[in-house]
Amino acid sequence: MLRKDRKSTKLKNTLGSSESFWSSDTIPDPSGSNIPLVRTDRTSIYNPRTLHRVSFTNDIPYFHRIDKYNEEKVCEYERKASELTLPVSYNLKKLFYRVIPFSRWFSRYRVRAWFIGDLLSGISVGLLTIPLSLAFAVCGGQPPIHGLYTSLVSTVLYCLLGTTKHLSYGASAFTSLLIAKGINHNETHEVDSDSGCIPTCSRELHVTTLTFVSGIVLISMGVFRLSFTRIYISKPVMNGFRAGTALHLFTILLTLVLGIDPPIHHGSLSLVYKCKIIIENINETHTASVITGLATLALLMPFKVINSIYSRHLIPIEFIAIIASIWLSFWLELENSHNVRLINDYPFTLPKPVLPSFSLIPTVAKDAVAVALVTFAVSVSLGRENSKKHNETYHPHQETIVLGSCDLLLSFLGTFAASGVWEQTVVQEKTWGQTQAAGLIAASLCLTALLCAENLLPLVPKAVLGAIMISNLGCYLEFFWKYCFACKKNKYEVLAGIITFAAVCILDIDIGLGVGIFFSILLTLHRLQRPSNAILGHIPNTESYVELSIEKTAKEVVGIKIIKTFDSIYYGNVDFLLSWIKLKVNSYLQSGNLGSDNELYSEEDKYHMLLESTQFPELDEHALRRINHTALYRRQISKQTADVHTIILDCGSVSFVDDEGVGALIHLSEQYQSMGVGFILADCSSIVLKSLQEHGYFKSTSQSFAFSSIHDAVLYALQQTVETNQSPQESEYIPETNGEILTECNTVDIETGTNNSTNTRLCHVEGDESNSHQKVGLKSRNQKIIEYETAL
DSSP: OHHHHHHHHHHHHHHTTTTSOBOSOEEEOTTSOEEESOBSSOSOEEOSSSOEEEEEETTEEEEEEOSTTTHHHHHHHHHHHHHSOOOHHHHHHHHHHHHOTHHHHHHTOOHHHHHHHHHHHHHHHHHHHHHHHHHHHHHTTSOHHHHHHHHHHHHHHHHHHOOOSSOOEEOOHHHHHHHHHHHHHSSSOBOOOTTSOOOBOOHHHHHHHHHHHHHHHHHHHHHTTGGGGGGGOOHHHHHHHHHHHHHHHHHHHHHHHHTOOOOOOOSTTHHHHHHHHHHHTGGGOOHHHHHHHHHHHHHHHHHHHHHHHSTTSOOOHHHHHHHHHHHHHHHHTHHHHSOOOBSOSSOOSOOOOOOOOGGGHHHHHHHHHHHHHHHHHHHHHHHHHHHHHTTOOOOHHHHHHHHHHHHHHHHHHTOOOOEEOHHHHHHHHHTTOOSTHHHHHHHHHHHHHHHTTTTTGGGOBHHHHHHHHHHHTHHHHHHHHHHHHHTTTOHHHHHHHHHHHHHHHHHOHHHHHHHHHHHHHHHHHHHHHSOOEEEEEEOTTSSOEEETTTOTTOBBOTTEEEEEESSOBSTTTHHHHHHHHHHHHHHHHHHOOOSOGGGBOOHHHHHHHHHHHHHOTTOOHHHHHHHTTSTTTOOOOOSOOOOOOEEEEEOTTOOOBOHHHHHHHHHHHHHHHHTTOEEEEESOOHHHHHHHHHTTHHHHSSOOOOBSSHHHHHHHHHHHHHHHHSSOOOEEOOOEETTEEOOEEEEEEEEEOTTOOEEEEEEEEOOOTTOOOOOOOHHHHHHHHHHHHHHO
């Protein structure tokens, strides 16, 4: 019994019984066996070693031996099980796991394997979150403690509802800049309260209402499945957006390091106005603040380099700088003695729960939609990139709902909106983080900082926060420039990143991101309307056809143009495809020139390709290579060129063809058939063939079939040419084989019998000094071919 239980446990662990749900109901069988009600992922499993079929009842496996006695009974069991339906409890359990992923990973948490990594990762992320949250709140014009509160609440909520293991939520640079812009637009508005009085609109009430509307917008996007718009947010656009945001943030942080407090401009050309204001107020620079900021940068930068090299053991240098600044501020009395600005402008008390003002919704709607869309783009792109890196399933709709829920909850708690934080996500990924438990540990450190905030955090200088943020901005610019240099050969991706970067710098971050996405979509449409096309050539002794510009050994078959299109054929690109084919083919139809001699097959080479495919199919690869070294196959390229008689369109990369695309193919086929040129389709997928048949391509053209490969189409075209012309015309070559020189081949006669055998008669003529030619008899010609075949 114990052995059976061990086997059952081992099988359950191997098959993942926690992921599969079974019913406890069974159907009695006359033989005494029980039948499983249902299995959601598989109904039976075969043991590779023995012919056993494993079935399950209540997660306990039992075996049916598959033999001639009970195979029919097992099939009957499976038929009955397939007719049964899932119990309601399974659907509820699946829905619960889907809505609250915490219940899934927490029940499977491996303490010995994952806890140490999550602990180290959580400590590193938490010690980084504290200074970053304070700095982001100061940049957004909010009380510094609101940044910690935002990071705490959003981190805990994402650990419960999030689907990505390494994504970190909290206060970010994007939300702080957008909140500051919203406050600047609507700083003094009056609203009617529920009690009937008319108070002045405070910043807190405005930010709360803006965050509330942003949460409603995000939840609506997730519920109505509008998260599919993530596919239009490309990586170059996000890299350009991050780089532009870094420059906006740098100008604000520079004012903190310089110790000046000028008015911050938001909107179009805000970066230019910020630089102008800094230059105008440069005389008011505070020396002690500059020294504090530079000293902090000198401390941070070497450790940043060390952390980038030894990524698994990060030194929390930002938190160390915060602790050191608090101690120096208390010991040296920086505020009283040296007039260094501290972050004590606001009281360090927890924000009180408030209700958003519904009368302010029309006022903040524009800014709230901008906050929702920007945070959606940042969080979804970050989560998608992270999930691909770790081979995880990403659920954009649920992630959007989670982000909206964070904003909705934060609005009632009196703080500002949250989003995915790139710096914290990178640290959590590098420091052995395994699950969302690392986020819970980081949240506990944020809670500890909140409890000590009233006594310690007001002593942090603003110059230190500015220096910490400046040291973390390098990653934004580094990613942008690295990506540009990595894809410098792809002009479309570089152009999309540069346009987004310029738009963010000139038009502000929200409008700039929209311009970048719109421009990226236009570039994609432009590339779809102008698909890549190529002319293919044949690699000798193979059945492979590659682009002539890629493979130097590929040669173009004389009289045959093989064209490959790398996109679908539809109404958007048929005009470009038609013009490209006519440009590449019609010039040869008029002039009869096929290009340089070293890229072409001669008529003799064309004949030998056909002969090799029909007369020597039984030879192995080694024998075929020896054929190439005989005088019969080793030919030099003929200097005489021929007109195009066949066009082959390779449809291997075509995913679909619409009505207008089929009409364009019919037009091409009729046009070239009227000129005496064949038009053949090759390597078509089943979907393309179905579209061609439905739209009447084969009925409207002389082609009643399509070839499964390019090589079959080429051989068919050569066979048709041979049957039409009976012999290639005047193909000259000068091959050398074992001291024997053949100067000219005048005629090649091919007779095809009923048994598909090919009798070939070659007339070889020897050249002399007077260029006189003497024809050789039929007997000697056949004897020459027999000698070549004997040499094999």
